[in-house]
């Protein structure tokens with residue numbers, strides 16, 4: 672697959688403040704990548720550098736092998752930013768037509784409407800009359816006007832209701848299946864876990880993890896084996912090295928471990944007589960908290 676985005680040793684400093692520090696990654700055609708991180712981690716700054724809206728203080732960004740500001744590059748990308756300001760005075764349909772004319776190979780209006788589920792009555796509304804959620808859907812439609820190969824969304828689902836949110840992600844999947852490359856920032860860990868094929872986790876201007884959601888969870892989170900057994904087993908099991916922590920409430924015992932297979936083997940080997948055994952993997956939230964907490968301790 673072709674490399675679509677290349678960020679190489681990019682840093683951005685505002686006066687003395689380092690918003691992004693020495694960040695490198697590359698994104699290939701058809702990938703869906705979530706940029707995740709707490710407030711002020713550098714997500715928007717990184718996205719803005721990719722979009723060519725701000726220039727890195729050092730390092731470089733290449734899109735399709737070129738400068739992000741080149742016209743031929745701009746024609747191939749669509750964006751949806753946090754600040755929603757749409758041109759007033761026009762109807763939704765008129766604004767979409769206007770945007771389509773900016774591009775050499777625009778997407779057919781029919782297709783934009785199908786992808787974003789804008790209704791006939793919404794198309795006839797003046798843009799300043801739209802609700803917050805409708806404005807975001809219009810912005811989504813505008814980002815598709817040029818039939819872009821690369822789409823960048825900054826917290827795209829903020830203000831959307833559950834149905835709009837589900838429809839939005841469904842469309843993103845469709846677009847990805849068409850070979851489009853998608854990058855989005857989000858605060859919703861579950862959303863990143865569900866939608867993205869890859870998560871780039873930022874903290875304090877640096878990348879602290881870059882992998883598939885399952886690899887990130889698998890690598891860092893602890894897992895749990897929960898089962899029913901007599902409480903007297905707790906003391907014995909606590910002495911084994913594969914048991915990081917053990918808790919008991921009534922007849923339910925919960926073992927925290929990095930190796931669930933070893934704990935299962937232990938239960939059978941020691942003839943614990945466990946029943947209702949369940950294995951739980953930690954959630955992405957846990958990884959996120961741990962990684963960002965580690966950074967605080969270091970820095």
Ligand SMILES: Nc1ncnc2c1ncn2[C@@H]1O[C@H](COP(=O)(O)OP(=O)(O)OP(=O)(O)O)[C@@H](O)[C@H]1O
Pocket residue numbers: 685688689690691708709710711712713714715716717
């Ligand atoms: N124009 C600016 N001038 C000065 N500092 C800025 C500017 N833009 C961003 N910063 C600072 O750079 C850091 C990174 O900001 P950025 O907006 O990239 O974070 P973010 O991860 O997108 O945060 P959020 O989740 O709150 O949107 C923050 O400390 C922010 O205060």
